[in-house]
Amino acid sequence: MxxxxxxxxxxxxxxxxxxxxxxxxxxxxxxxxxxxxxxxxxxxxxxxxxxxxxxxxxxxxxxxxxxxxxxxxxxxxxxxxxxxxxxxxxxxxxxxxxxxxxxxxxxxxxxxxxxxxxxxxxxxxxxxxxxxxxxxxxxxxxxxxxxxxxxxxxxxxxxxxxxxxxxxxxxxxxxxxxxxxxxxxxxxxxxxxxxxxxxxxxxxxxxxxxxxxxxxxxxxxxxxxxxxxxxxxxxxxxxxxxxxxxxxxxxxxxxxxxxAGNYNVELDALADEDLGNTLLTMRNKLRNNAEDDRKRNWSTTGLAQVGEILRTSTSSTEELFDNIIRFVVKYTKSNQGGLFILNEDENDKSLDLVACYAFERKKFLKKKVTAGEGLVGQCYMEGERIYLLEVPQEYISITSGLGGSNPNALLMVPLKVNEQIYGVIELATFGKYQDYEIELVEKLAESIASTISTVRANESTRVLLERTQQQAEEMRAQEEEMRQNMEELEATQEEMRRKEKHIQAMLDGEKQRNEISQRNRKVLMELTKNRDVQSGNWNAALEKITSAICNQLHVSRCSVWSINDLRNRLKNEKLYSQRDRSFTSGNELLAKDYPGYFEALTREDVIVANDALTNAATREFAATYFNTLDIQSLLDVPFFNEGRIAGVICCEHQYEQKQWTEEDIEFLKSCADLVTVAFNTMKINSMIESLNGAQETLQTIIDNIPRAVFWKDKELRFQGCNRIFAQVAGKKSHKELLGFTDFDMPWKDHAEAYRADDLSVMNSRKARIDMEEKNTNSNGEVSWVLTSKVPIMNQHGEVTAVLGMFEDITERKRREEDIQGKLKELEQLKKMLESRTN
CATH class of the missing domain: 1.20.1330 (f41 fragment of flagellin, N-terminal domain)
Incomplete structure (x- = not known):
């Protein structure tokens, strides 16, 4: 066991x-x-x-x-x-x-x-x-x-x-x-x-x-x-x-x-809460960045559009101011706005309402505000913006066809540039202005003030130029008087012998200056008569001007530079080198690389640099440009277009310093005027080519209208027609009718009646459309014409021409008469049948 x-x-x-x-x-x-x-x-x-x-x-x-x-x-x-x-x-x-x-x-x-x-x-x-x-x-x-x-x-x-x-x-x-x-x-x-x-x-x-x-x-x-x-x-x-x-x-x-841009999406609960919180933080940051980008793009677009309005040429300052206030009110989604400009012509300074938007009775609205009076005057005096969210009753009312009410917000911004105030812009809205919208209005106000400042500076320059020309005339008169005095001095030569040496030296200097001036004038006359300069062939004109300047002033190099609208870039239009007699172009200079030089250009200064390496406006070029080409002296003179600086003519001297004289500066200023002429002519040629193309297109359209068309000026002279009208007048082309009247046409027997009808349409300023007219010629033949006439008015409401159209309707009228006759016969037959039946 x-x-x-x-x-x-x-x-x-x-x-x-x-x-x-x-x-x-x-x-x-x-x-x-x-x-x-x-x-x-x-x-x-x-x-x-x-x-x-x-x-x-x-x-x-x-x-x-x-x-x-x-x-x-x-x-x-x-x-x-x-x-x-x-x-x-x-x-x-x-x-x-x-x-x-x-x-x-x-x-x-x-x-x-x-x-x-x-x-x-x-x-x-x-x-x-x-x-x-x-x-x-x-x-x-x-x-x-x-x-x-x-x-x-x-x-x-x-x-x-x-x-x-x-x-x-x-x-x-x-x-x-x-x-x-x-x-x-x-x-x-x-x-x-x-x-x-x-x-x-x-x-x-x-x-x-x-x-x-x-x-x-x-x-x-x-x-x-x-x-x-x-x-x-x-x-x-x-x-x-x-x-x-x-x-x-x-x-x-x-x-x-x-x-996909959905920054409002929610994230379900995750096992890793830290990761979920990080992703939610990232989503919020992206959403904020997107909103910031939208506001920044909105402001940038507004500044660009108002800059385009300020640069665009208009027929009057009133239209310019209307365009400005209309754009600002619509862009900021305001309901009402007004533009007040400082008037310095009177003894007491005042602010005049030069443009408004959405005001009642705009056409007849005239308003003047004294400096310091009301909110507008206080804004001008303080030079700071005023933004109210509680607008006093009856201060301003925004109305429409159905009624009116007080605005919820009121914004007033001074037109300030370089601590100088030129007016106030006032806006009202039923909503509220955000901070970025107020900042945009302040930037727009600065741009508007800059434009007003430039216009007034140009006016001052014009006055100074007239005074300078007057002084030049006086100097020429003094020169003639001096010549007469010299003749008198020659008669008393024995008494003035001891002063002869000094006077002779003065005469030699004046003679040398006169010779230089004469040579300069001769070169300017040749440039003025030059076909390329007159016709606006830009490249050829610049080559002619730059090479002439180098030869006349004995300088090494001469170039013409154009500046863009933002004034932050210079482009080399043409550069002539005296040494090898060659032309180059295409280089550019940026304002960020040479701020001092561009600042001098913005001030529209004439830059005279005997020592270009130490001059405050040109020393920025020493390391990168002057030392490379061994340029010692420089002279720059601006040229203008439509009151604004468009570029600069630059003279450079190599190997040794050159002392620029007043004659050199004046000669270069005259050449700058020629550059302006060539530039404007080039622009005019481009505009004419565009206009001719538009005219040909318009003529083609009119020629295909199935009616005879014509138009006359105020003196009732034909200024144009279509192909059908020319054929009626017995001409091959509409050009053969230019300047002719009805007395020169095949219908000269009816010329007085036609002219009276044309004058009636122009005087009444009312169009007559599809009027049937009956004509009988010398042979007793009857014809019918369907006529329309319209008065032509310009932008000021003045009648300048009359436009007419007609069409031969004789066949149609005959058919109508034939039909009427047959209808009458039928009616008579009908009555006869009725009488026989009875």
């Missing part, structure tokens, strides 16, 4: 030991499998989320988000993802846990392919960022001379970045999609391995269960608990994967909505 018990004990112990070893093996295998697979389970989702975040931030950075940094926010995320994958491949420990060296070749291959795909994605991102940085850089090098002294044009290097939808953008998206597919493949493969390990453990568990059932119920219970624990662990892992999948779906929808 003891032996059996011992045997049973040994057997039972052996079985128990075997079962214990089996249970220990199953337990250790489960733990080791869990520890080995746990880092791999979180590897795919973690790296995938990191790269998705880096991809999102990189796209926002490429879109212009200044809050992100490429090195800090993009490369760091990509590099950390790469380090995690590399440590998993090498079997090292990282932030996700301890990675055992995998003996599964397919897992190693997938991780290696993911690393290669991530490297391509990172390389493409760096290339796109490099192109974007190069797109912001444009390098301009000043002109230099080669060994022969010829001008070498500076090279302009421009880097163009890869835009959205380009090759790099598509390559970047392809690499990103490829990497995501690799991660999905890795996640699926790891899940397969986990399921395989779980299946193996499940088999061992069932073996342990069978052994426990045969041997020990207690071991069976323990094995059951172990299996239940294992099932619970698998279930938890599955729930965790489902939760992460839901989070990835929510993140994907949120990111797609943000990318």
């Amino acid at each position: 003891k032996n059996r018990a011992l045997k049973y004990t040994i057997a039972f112990g052996a079985i128990g030991l075997l079962i214990a070893v089996l249970i220990a093996y199953v337990e250790r295998r489960t733990v080791s499998t869990y520890q080995r697979n746990l880092p791999y389970i979180s590897l795919g989702d973690n790296v995938k989320n990191r790269v998705t975040q880096g991809h999102l931030w990189f796209e926002e950075l490429m879109a212009g988000d200044a809050s992100l940094n490429f090195e800090r926010d993009v490369l760091t995320v990509f590099n950390s993802s790469k380090d995690i994958l590399q440590s998993a491949y090498d079997g090292k420990e990282n932030e996700l846990g301890k990675f055992a060296k995998s003996d599964d070749e397919e897992t190693q291959v997938i991780i290696k392919e993911s690393l290669v795909s991530l490297d391509k994605l990172l390389s493409t991102a760096k290339e796109r960022w490099k192109f974007k940085q190069q797109a912001k850089t444009t390098v301009s090098t000043p002109a230099v001379l080669d060994s022969t002294g010829a001008v070498i044009q500076p090279a302009i290097t421009t880097s163009t970045g890869e835009e959205a939808g380009g090759v790099l953008d598509q390559e970047f998206d392809t690499n990103y999609a490829n990497f995501q597919s690799k991660m999905d493949r890795l996640i699926d493969h790891i899940n397969v391995n986990v399921k395989s390990d779980a299946s193996f453990i499940d088999t061992l568990s069932w073996i342990s269960i069978i052994s426990l059932l045969i041997a020990f119920a207690f071991l069976c219970v323990m094995l059951y608990r172990l299996q239940a624990s294992s099932d619970k662990l698998v279930q938890e892992n599955k729930q965790r994967l489902d939760s992460q999948s839901k989070d990835v779906g929510a993140l994907t929808g949120f990111v797609e909505s943000i990318s």
